[in-house]
Amino acid sequence: MLKWDVGFDLIHILLFLIPPYVANAAPVVLGGGAPIDLGRRTWDGRRILGDGKTIRGLVAGLVAGFTAGFVEAYAVGEGTLLTIAILSSCGAMAGDIIGSFVKRRLNVERGRPSLVMDQLLFIVLAIACAYPVLSVQTPDILLPESVLFILLFTYVMHRAMNIVANRMGLKKVPW
Ligand code: CTP
Ligand code: MG
Numbered sequence: 001m002l003k004w005d006v007g008f009d010l011i012h013i014l015l016f017l018i019p020p021y022v023a024n025a026a027p028v029v030l031g032g033g034a035p036i037d038l039g040r041r042t043w044d045g046r047r048i049l050g051d052g053k054t055i056r057g058l059v060a061g062l063v064a065g066f067t068a069g070f071v072e073a074y075a076v077g078e079g080t081l082l083t084i085a086i087l088s089s090c091g092a093m094a095g096d097i098i099g100s101f102v103k104r105r106l107n108v109e110r111g112r113p114s115l116v117m118d119q120l121l122f123i124v125l126a127i128a129c130a131y132p133v134l135s136v137q138t139p140d141i142l143l144p145e146s147v148l149f150i151l152l153f154t155y156v157m158h159r160a161m162n163i164v165a166n167r168m169g170l171k172k173v174p175w
Pocket of ligand 1: 027028029030031032049050051052053054055056057058096099100103109110111112175
């Protein structure tokens with residue numbers, strides 16, 4: 001019908017993406033203080049997660065993601081959006097932490113880029129954690145073309161936002 005009708009509901013996808021994006025971005029502004037790993041190291045002698053993953057950043061990310069979901073649920077009048085946001089925000093923060101864990105084990109220094117870990121793992125885990133609710137409520141988000149769109153869009157958005165954050169002086173490096 002419409003030229004931009006791409007076969008899946010972009011509004012559903014954007015509503016889904018906002019809370020995990022907010023959860024992932026909030027720590028850059030609000031993080032700091034004690035690291036989650038409390039400075040401890042693993043068997044390889046390197047930090048478990050590193051100084052880039054702080055307790056305050058984790059809490060801020062979760063609260064910010066839940067808040068975004070609450071605002072969405074209220075605005076749209078659909079309570080399930082809050083449930084999905086809670087699951088996806090937890091997934092996003094878990095993905096961020098797992099990414100740092102894997103980066104440290106691969107001897108990638110804190111703050112050095114890694115395509116999969118930095119840009120995509122958080123959104124993959126966000127989808128995975130919200131899967132049980134998405135599959136019932138908005139299954140169109142789980143279509144292969146939707147997931148592919150989400151991965152490409154997230155990569156572009158992540159790159160763009162990190163360049164902006166770098167220019168604004170929020171991040172030392174543009175990734
Ligand atoms: N941040 C935080 N707590 C978190 C996640 C992020 O305080 N749980 C803050 C840190 O200041 C971090 C910044 O947000 O430096 C950017 O996050 P990210 O790019 O995920 O961390 P990196 O510093 O790149 O570290 P890593 O190599 O472990 O990803
Ligand atoms: Mg980084």
